[in-house]
Amino acid sequence: MKTITPTQLKGDERKWYIIDAKEQTLGRLATKIAVILKGKNKASFAPHLDNGDYVIVTNCDKFSVTGKKLSDKIYYSHTGYLGGLKEISLENLLEKKPLRALELAVYGMLPKNKLRKDMLSRLKLFTWDEHTYVAQKPELIK
Numbered sequence: 001m002k003t004i005t006p007t008q009l010k011g012d013e014r015k016w017y018i019i020d021a022k023e024q025t026l027g028r029l030a031t032k033i034a035v036i037l038k039g040k041n042k043a044s045f046a047p048h049l050d051n052g053d054y055v056i057v058t059n060c061d062k063f064s065v066t067g068k069k070l071s072d073k074i075y076y077s078h079t080g081y082l083g084g085l086k087e088i089s090l091e092n093l094l095e096k097k098p099l100r101a102l103e104l105a106v107y108g109m110l111p112k113n114k115l116r117k118d119m120l121s122r123l124k125l126f127t128w129d130e131h132t133y134v135a136q137k138p139e140l141i142k
Contacts, residue, residue, distance in 0.1 A: 003046075004044060008044075009044060009051050014052070015053045015054070015138075016056065016133065016138035017053055017138055018056045018140050019058070019141050020057075020059055021057050021063045021102065022062045025065065025066065026101070029057075029063055033123065036141075037052040037106070037119045037123060050115045050119060052119055054122045054124065054133075054136070054138075055122065055123050056124045056138055057126065058130070059127070059129060060099050060125045060127055063101075063102065065090065070089070070090050071089055072089075073090040074088070075087065075088050103125060107120060
């Protein structure tokens, strides 16, 4: 078995992709995004290397969920103090921080190691139709 090293990937440039989240299911959308961020759609994929691409997501707050997830899905966080467990439903999270729900879904699908932070930094989220990365000429993904 031949192992790919980071020096062999130098010629492989990162591409830019754009995805419209309008009327797409949250979990399926997050899976698409995570695959591109990890680089699993490339022939040069290696699990120990970060060779994924950039992803721009527009209309992040307009995704859909099935069932009663808007009211039943709860996100938990802890302040670190005694009794500091906080919870917020998906519906309230979309009102307060509309980008956070999709970001958390993608975050959970990325590998749990030192590469996760760099992969997540290549995710660009917008709540409207337009984005500020026109100069990079992103490809549209259906």
